[in-house]
Amino acid sequence: MLKIEDLHVAVGGKPILKGIDLHIKAGENHVLFGPNGSGKSTLLGAVMGFSKYQVTGGRILFGGQDITSLSIAERAKLGVGIAFQRPPVLNGVSLGDLLKAVNAGENNVDKMAEPLHLESFLERDVNSGFSGGEIKRSEMLQLLVQDPDLVMMDEPESGVDLENIALIGKAINQLLQRNGFLDNESIAVCRREMKECRHKAGLIITHTGHILDYVPADLGHVLFDGQLSCTGLNPREMLACIQKYGYERCTSCLA
Amino acid sequence: MQEGLRNKELQVVKLDKKAYHGEEIDLDRYLTGGKDRPYLEKLDALSDENKQDMLIAGIDTSEKERTGSFILEDNTVVHAHAFQEGLEVLGTGAALKKYDWLQDYYWNLVQPDMDKFTEAAETDREGGYFIRALPGVKAVYPIQACMFIGQEGMLQSAHNIIIAEEGSELHLITGCTTGRHVNSGMHIGITEIYVKKNAKLSFTMVHNWGEDVVVRPRTVSVVEDGGTYLSNYISMTPVRTVQMYPTTYLKGDKSTARYHSIIVGFPHSDIDVGSRVVLQGDGSRAEIIARSLTRGGRIVNRGSLIGEQAGARGHLECQGLMLSPDGVIYAVPELEARTDGVELSHEAAVGKIAQEEIEYLMSRGFTEDEATSMIVRGFLNVKIMGLPAELEAEVQKAIELTDESSF
Numbered sequence: 001m002l003k004i005e006d007l008h009v010a011v012g013g014k015p016i017l018k019g020i021d022l023h024i025k026a027g028e029n030h031v032l033f034g035p036n037g038s039g040k041s042t043l044l045g046a047v048m049g050f051s052k053y054q055v056t057g058g059r060i061l062f063g064g065q066d067i068t069s070l071s072i073a074e075r076a077k078l079g080v081g082i083a084f085q086r087p088p089v090l091n092g093v094s095l096g097d098l099l100k101a102v103n104a105g106e107n108n109v110d111k112m113a114e115p116l117h118l119e120s121f122l123e124r125d126v127n128s129g130f131s132g133g134e135i136k137r138s139e140m141l142q143l144l145v146q147d148p149d150l151v152m153m154d155e156p157e158s159g160v161d162l163e164n165i166a167l168i169g170k171a172i173n174q175l176l177q178r179n180g181f182l183d184n185e186s187i188a189v190c191r192r193e194m195k196e197c198r199h200k201a202g203l204i205i206t207h208t209g210h211i212l213d214y215v216p217a218d219l220g221h222v223l224f225d226g227q228l229s230c231t232g233l234n235p236r237e238m239l240a241c242i243q244k245y246g247y248e249r250c251t252s253c254l255a
Numbered sequence: 256m257q258e259g260l261r262n263k264e265l266q267v268v269k270l271d272k273k274a275y276h277g278e279e280i281d282l283d284r285y286l287t288g289g290k291d292r293p294y295l296e297k298l299d300a301l302s303d304e305n306k307q308d309m310l311i312a313g314i315d316t317s318e319k320e321r322t323g324s325f326i327l328e329d330n331t332v333v334h335a336h337a338f339q340e341g342l343e344v345l346g347t348g349a350a351l352k353k354y355d356w357l358q359d360y361y362w363n364l365v366q367p368d369m370d371k372f373t374e375a376a377e378t379d380r381e382g383g384y385f386i387r388a389l390p391g392v393k394a395v396y397p398i399q400a401c402m403f404i405g406q407e408g409m410l411q412s413a414h415n416i417i418i419a420e421e422g423s424e425l426h427l428i429t430g431c432t433t434g435r436h437v438n439s440g441m442h443i444g445i446t447e448i449y450v451k452k453n454a455k456l457s458f459t460m461v462h463n464w465g466e467d468v469v470v471r472p473r474t475v476s477v478v479e480d481g482g483t484y485l486s487n488y489i490s491m492t493p494v495r496t497v498q499m500y501p502t503t504y505l506k507g508d509k510s511t512a513r514y515h516s517i518i519v520g521f522p523h524s525d526i527d528v529g530s531r532v533v534l535q536g537d538g539s540r541a542e543i544i545a546r547s548l549t550r551g552g553r554i555v556n557r558g559s560l561i562g563e564q565a566g567a568r569g570h571l572e573c574q575g576l577m578l579s580p581d582g583v584i585y586a587v588p589e590l591e592a593r594t595d596g597v598e599l600s601h602e603a604a605v606g607k608i609a610q611e612e613i614e615y616l617m618s619r620g621f622t623e624d625e626a627t628s629m630i631v632r633g634f635l636n637v638k639i640m641g642l643p644a645e646l647e648a649e650v651q652k653a654i655e656l657t658d659e660s661s662f
Contacts, residue, residue: 050614072617073626081618088612092633101629102619125633146619 001026001063001201002047002150008057009039009046015056016042018226024150029176029202029216031235033209034223035247040205041085043223044152047203048082049075062150081148083139085155089127095138096122099145107145116141116171132159140171151175153204157211169214176200178216209239222247274370276555277498277527280469282375285410285441289329292405298324298334305403305434312430312463313652314401323398325384329409335384341392342425343385344400347414350385357385360416364447364475372443372471376412383413383445388423388454397426397459404433404440404468415446419454419482427456431470432463439467439495448476448484452507455483459640462490462497466523470497480507480536486514487640488528493521493552500557502531505539505567514543515640520552520582529557529587534567534597541569546634548575549582558601559589565596575605576634 002024009017016039024030034040046053047060049072059068067075090098095118099109113119116137127135136156143151156172157165172178177198204211212235220235221228224247232238273279295301298316301309306316309326318324323337323344332346343350351357367377384400404411419425433440442464450456464470478484484503503512514530532541547554560569575584588601608630616626637651 048618050618051610071623072614073620073622076618076620084615084618088609088615090612090615090630090633092636092638093629098616098619098629101621104620142619 001199002203003061004047004058005061006058007043007046007055007060009042010054010056011042011052016053016226017046019058020226020228022221022228024201024203026149026199026201028218029178029204031212031217031220032203032205032223033207033220033235033238033242033247038223038247039226040223041154044082044154044203044205047075047152048072048080076146076148079149081143081146081151083136083143083151083153083156085158087127087135087139089125091125091128093126094123095126095141098126099142102142102145105147107147109145112144113141116167133161133164136160136164136168137171140168140175143175144171148175149200151200151202153202155205155207157206157208165210166214169211172202172204172211172215176202176215209236212236212239224248272368272370272374274372274471274498276500276529276557277471278496278525280441280471280496282371282410282441284408286406286408287330287410289406289409289411290331292328292331292333294332295326295334298326305405308432308435309401309403309430312401312432313428313459313461314399314430314432318399320396321399322394322396323386325386325398325400326403327382327384327401327411327413328403328405329411330382332382332384337398339392339394341389341423342394342398343387343389344398345385347383347385347416350416357416360418360447360449361414362447364477365445365473369473373445373473375410376414376443376445376473382411383415385416386425386427387418388420388425390420390451391422392420393424394426397428400427400429402429402431402442402444404437404442404465406440407437408439409437410441410443412443413445415444416449417446417456417458418449419451419456421451422453423451424455425457427458429458429460430463431460433465433468438465440465441469442471444472444474446472446474446501448474450476450478450482450484450510452479453481454479455485457485457487459487460489462488462494463492464494466493467495469495470499472497472499472501474499474501476501476503476512478503478505478507478510478512481509482507483511484513485641486512486530487637488514488516488518489637490526490528491517491519491635494524494526496525496527498527500529500531502533503541504533504535505541506535507539508537509539510536511540513541514545516545516547517635517637518545518547518554518556519635520547520549520554520584522551522579522581524552526552527555527557529555529559531557531559531561532569533561533563534569535563537564537566539564539567541567543569543571544639545573546576547573547584548631548634549577549579549584551579551581553583553585555585555587557587557589559591560599560601561591561593562597562599563593565594568598570599571601573601573603573605574634576631577605577607578631
């Protein structure tokens, strides 16, 4: 679904990403680890196409199409979505109005707000006076309505209490077609059915790894000094290794 | 009192005093007269064209959900009528004849020798409205007043008096507009507003003047104990120049004033608008929120809070959005404490739309133009004005109408 080839990205003329190769297949969820300043947010931002990130080399393919020079809106329409870590406040634009405008399909926005406990936020200006957890839930709701094929999330658990992390985890699973807001009975049925038809993919940045307690991940990557230094099939094990030996050692031990 | 009146009249020697702010205007360029328009018993008698033009300024000539209407066409009061008991809508000239006591309210807050515009209005005593809510009367729906210039090049001059008596509640929507074939003209409006003890007045003014119209309102209000004065000002269509600096004196204890303004500037327009509140009462509160957006014109956005009584609190907010490389937004927030124990604060920001906000929306699938438009509409949102629901819908409609014609 997403294929990144030898991607070089600079911010304000300073090289941040120095040759990234990454392939995320349909139905896969990848996790991105790495120390502060290693370029994780830059990678997500460059895939979305934010103007702050200048691609100086390489290319980004989405669904086989080269999207490196497409606008943000065009990428979003193709199915790329992102949850912001610290989104801006939109004064005078209510969350409900925004969701209605985003809503291309027949989604019932009011109903979708319920499991995220955001019913009373629909009248409020987007992100205005929202707490950390409320911002994350609002980002999840926006993405659920937008329904992208590739979901990118920048530290979905930061600033969120334990109860809310579980809720955010459910929302992510819903986005990734992994039994989000379903009750126990239907889960068993869905698990069989959905694994086969699941095609949504994810790319999640996490520092603490708490979100892995709720969201299964297929592959983990460590981004170190602008390069993907290692990739592993067991993200939780990678995290344990990082916690024990640090990012630098993990890089050498897993590579 | 008679003595005072005579003094006021004595002051009328032609001073030709320049206004403190705003560009110089030659009054002799404009036509006087326009006092012979026929009186309309029913608003139905207006032409469809005029009805539509008035609707854009928030004046609904069907009078559905209104408790009274007033229309000044050029310099003739062509309609004045209230339909709720305890509310009065009269021409100021007629009201002065009816009530002797009104002399105490007339040229009481605004001085005739303030500048050449007040002076010009002083020589014309007929035009303008007198609107009053009797003690304890609560208006069910807003009263609407329309200032209408129907003849090209006309100088319209109005003197308005609004009185919300003790414990009353009054909502007024004033729509100021020109006929669609009128390009130039001038409007001078003197407005003296009295909000008595525990009364509440909301005063919403929508400007929808012709492109070459010069506007010089002079408004002063006084609020007594426990009274609330809410002023909303909306100008979203091209106009040659507006200069005004309405002032409220919060005389009473626990009196409140709130000013909201939303102004859109267009190329060749020069708008100099401010709001000033003088906090004199114990526990008085003031809030001024000014939003201006320019597509090429010059906007001066003034605001002034003056605290004269310990325990008074006020906040001033000025936001300016530049949507063109040519316009100017000049924000001038002023705070003045004249005693200790007052709390005054302000925040001001002027600039373009934050790129981050645009890209946030683009990541949800909106094009750059769509994202910009959403942010602009949010910026111009009238919900913050806290109008009664029906009035808000009306103003929102007016904005959408002007919006369609200007975007």
